[in-house]
């Protein structure tokens with residue numbers, strides 16, 4: 001099938017590449033000329049395990065193209081996916097500008113029957129707006145004879161395992177009000193769910209709500225655990241023992257119960273905010289989600305306070321080694337990454353930071369360019385020489401079993417602030433470290 005992907009970011013690029021891998025002919029469009037030029041010269045602009053191989057293979061075999069020409073891509077496709085960003089506005093509302101611009105561009109060049117699928121995460125009612133804009137453009141062009149259908153298919157991939165998630169999804173949600181659109185989309189997605197029937201069809205508003213509801217629930221679990229972790233510290237309990245104890249209950253399950261420095265990334269923070277705001281506009285006060293957001297905001301401060309307290313509220317002149325910059329392992333995405341805020345705060349209080357991340361340092365260098373308080377090292381141990389403390393912020397697997405004796409030798413003071421509970425406190429104490437975790441007594 002012929003597919004046009006409008007927006008070649010984390011979602012658009014992975015979706016386009018994986019659809020091409022299944023034999024479809026995909027054109028990925030972006031307004032970012034530099035990004036398209038890099039892709040056309042073989043450079044993949046994001047880090048995502050397995051993605052580069054799929055892109056290279058499908059480009060060579062002629063099933064995947066990158067272009068800035070929306071019209072050419074739209075007119076040559078049956079399916080048009082909208083996978084552009086929906087960043088938060090100041091009041092938390094999702095900024096739909098890019099989605100609505102894409103709809104307008106589609107309406108301006110539609111020339112035959114197409115299925116337009118919103119994949120960006122959007123509030124209830126947005127796909128209806130997309131339909132309205134395309135209809136208006138067709139009226140303006142006096143081409144109301146042209147038929148099209150709209151659908152909303154939320155994307156559930158996780159950065160860091162996006163290819164794997166897309167190839168083997170837990171479920172595929174198709175939001176549409178037309179049987180024929182549903183059938184077309186089921187056909188398109190069938191190779192990804194061959195083993196088990198995992199396609200769920202529903203109305204467009206329900207599908208739009210399902211995406212926000214899923215992210216909001218995962219964020220809720222994280223904030224719930226973080227709040228309990230803070231309580232555990234004063235109650236003399238260990239949140240890691242509590243997590244095992246409660247997670248083994250099948251009704252609860254083990255996923256997303258990890259306490260830490262709070263959630264970040266390009267989705268949870270903005271989606272929680274957008275859901276709160278869109279509910280507010282309809283007269284609903286989402287009390288639980290407001291608390292989820294509040295706890296998350298506070299969690300980074302709770303961690304920083306722990307560091308501050310260790311130094312009697314004066315960290316000026318201290319040197320911190322920071323391990324991990326991306327908002328989670330296996331990605332180079334630093335959007336709303338807790339590490340960025342933590343580093344900013346440390347430096348603003350007079351400390352200096354030497355940081356390392358396996359793939360996100362390029363993006364972080366841009367953020368901290370010109371800031372003399374932040375430097376980078378090409379490997380994790382290189383951050384440690386003369387450091388007053390090691391601060392672990394992102395739980396990359398390579399940080400899990402380091403050589404503690406070597407670390408102890410390199411550091412000025414043997415202090416570890418473990419923002420992800422990666423280490424065994426007892427073991428570290430045996431190695432002579434002063435250890436701080438999250439929610440451990």
Ligand SMILES: NC(=O)c1ccc[n+]([C@@H]2O[C@H](COP(=O)([O-])OP(=O)(O)OC[C@H]3O[C@@H](n4cnc5c(N)ncnc54)[C@H](O)[C@@H]3O)[C@@H](O)[C@H]2O)c1
Nearest residue numbers: 007008009010011030031032084085086098120121155159
């Ligand atoms: N990143 C994730 O893990 C993830 C997961 C699920 C859903 N989502 C949702 O998917 C959407 C996209 O997220 P992302 O992380 O891929 O964003 P992104 O910022 O990485 O990519 C968006 C791309 O769209 C391009 N763009 C904007 N307007 C355009 C236009 N008119 N024509 C062509 N290209 C245009 C931008 O230049 C950019 O390259 C968001 O709504 C997000 O909430 C993201």
